[in-house]
Amino acid sequence: MKARRLFSIKTKFVLISACIVALFSLTWGGQMIREEKAHLSQNLEGQGRLLLTSLKGPIINTMILGEMGLVPGLLDNYVEEVVKNPSFPTVYAFITDENGRVVTHNRTEYCGKYYNDPLTRAALAGDGFQSAIAADGCGNVLDMALPLRIAGKSWGALRVGFSMTPAEEKFEAFRMRIVMFSVLLxxxxTVILYVVGRAMSRPLEQLARAMAHIELGAFNAKPLPPRRDEIGLLQESFQHxxxxxxHSERERENALNHLIQNEKMATIGKIVAGVAHEINNPLAAISACVYKVEEKLPPESGNLxxxxxxxxxxxxxxxxxLTDFSRVGSLDLQYVPSDQFFREAAAFAVMAQKRPDGDLIALDQCQPPVMLHIDKGKMHQVLLNLLVNATAASPEAGSVELRATLCEGGYRLTVRDRGAGIPDQDRERIFDIFYTTKPAGAGSGIGLAVCKSIVDLHRGSIExxxxxxxxxxxxxxxxxxGGDALPVARQCRRGIPL
Known part of the structure; x- marks a missing residue:
């Protein structure tokens, strides 16, 4: 059943990374907006302080002179100058006396009015700037008050209201830029993280597909691009x-084939033993009769x-x-030096040729000699059968080669002939019982089957x-x-008999 996958690694990576980026964008954007808002407010208040401070001295002097009756009406000029200053978005400006009565105002209808609000009282009673944000019909206003005090005497207060609309518009534009930048960021x-996540997850997806496409018994996967990271290590582990x-499947198949072959050989051996026994008895009687009949026949019947x-x-x-085949099932194992075994095998090869024009090449390349744990008689039977077949397959004056070598974990004997070769369609069946490539009457199809059974009993292989x-x-x-190709001398020291 296919597992239900809610979120892939790529999706989780992108979601988590996107949440981190969103949190960073919100935090950074919020901080920038707060700092910009404070900056605009501080900038407007700083400019207002500078303006009011620059007017404090002239206004006090004018009020002193006005009290003396020297320059009446000059305060209106200062108020008008403040209101018409293009650098400041001034909404109102007025001056009060020490009792809070409006002496001059940019709006004449407010002249003579008394202000008793907290900002005015604080300005008249204190020495420093006072400010507050108040609502006006046109929006928020930064209301600033500066005490007009000199030498401990209060002459009143200067009040100016600056419109915050321009600053708020700048702040809103800045806020929109920050929001847009945060969204774009x-x-x-997110796109970059998606690409990175896809690049990181693609090798895992390829590995998963390779795993999914493995068929039972095949265990073959498409080679994946090599990597030098943890995913590459995972790919190597998968290949291993x-x-x-x-390897396990090959061993299982070999064990199964050996089991089937042994059971088949055991069954055939029982049948063959019975058939051989049943044939031997009448054959002995027929042989005796033939020799007796031969004595009574005339000489001209000798050909028949x-x-x-x-x-x-x-x-x-x-x-x-058939009798030999039925007796293959057991081994008489003994330790035999490889050089001694090869000399005896070469002698069998000379006898197997049975013709003077043949050429035998015997090469013992297993040096130094090793100790073999074999049934020497049955292994001689295997080599004799192979050498007889090689001699029969070789052309006249053809050579037969017998070679001994040491391969990985084993002792190998090869028999080579220069005959016509074995067709491909026959090569897979030549070790089957009763299968032969020779003409009718020339072969029984038993010899190679016996050879394979003997080699299988030694847990070896014939190819x-x-x-x-x-x-x-x-x-x-x-x-x-022990599995080691130990020289004969060393094995004798270990107590293995020669």
Whole structure:
């Protein structure tokens, strides 16, 4: 059943990263907005303080002179100058006396009015600037008050109201820019993180697809691009796992094939033993009768008797092979030095050729000699069978090669001939019982089956490679249980008998 996947690693990575980017954007944007708002307010208040401070001295002097009756009406000029100053968004400006009565105002209807609000009282009673934000019909106003005090005497207060609309418009424009920038930053980072997440998850998806496409028994996966990171380490572990599975599958198939082959050979062996026994008895009687009849026949019948004897000999040979096949099931294991075994095998090879024009090449390349744990008689039977077949397959004056080598974990014997080769369609079946490539009457199809059974009992392998003009049979026998190719002298010191 396919697992339900709610969120992939890529999706989780993008979501978590996007949340982090969004949190950063909100925090950074909010901080920038707060700082800009405070900056605009402080800037407006600072400019207002500068303006009011610059007017404090002239206004006090004018009020003193006015009290003396020297320059009446000059205060109106200061108020008008403040209101018409293009650098300041002034809403109102007025001057009160020490009692809070409006002496001059940009709006004449407020002249003579008394102000008793907290800002005015604080300005008249204190020495420093006073400010507050008040609502006006046109928006918020920064209301600032400066005490007009000199030498401890209060002459009143200067009140100016600055419109905050321009500052608020600047602040709103800045806030929109920050919001737009934060949104664009969030989108850009999300896209980048998506690309990064996709690049990071793609190798995992490829590995998952490779795992999903593995078929039972095949354990083959498409090679993935090499990487030098944790994902690459995971890919290597996956490949190693596949290799172990392939090795285990091969071992399982080999064990199963050995089991099937052994059961088949055991069943055939029982049948063959019974058939050989049933044939031997009447064959012995027929042989006795033939020899008695031969004594009474005239000489001119000798040709017929020779044909009859040859047929009986052929039957005896087949029965003998069947008997050998039925007795393969057990081994008489002993330790044999490889050089001694090879010399005896080479001697068998010379006898197997049976023709003077043949050429035998015997090469013992297993040096130094090792100790073999084998049934020497049955292994000689295997080599004799292979050498006889190689001699029969070789052309006249053709050579047969017997070679011994040491391969990884085993002792290998190869028999090479220069014959016509074995067709591909026959190569897979030549070790089957009763299967032969020879003409009718020339082979029984038992010899190679016996060879394979003997080699299998030694837990070895027999293989064939053939092409036009050359056939090579390779028999590999594993070394003793220790698995080491120890020289004979060393094995003697370990107590292994020679």
């Amino acid at each position: 969030f989108l850009a980072c 796992m596949l290799e172990r599975l392939r 008797m020779d044909i009859l004897k040859a047929g009986m000999l052929r039957i005896q040979t087949i029965v003998h092979q 064939v490679a053939s092409r036009q003009g050359e056939t090579v049979f390779s028999v590999t026998i594993p070394l003793h249980a």
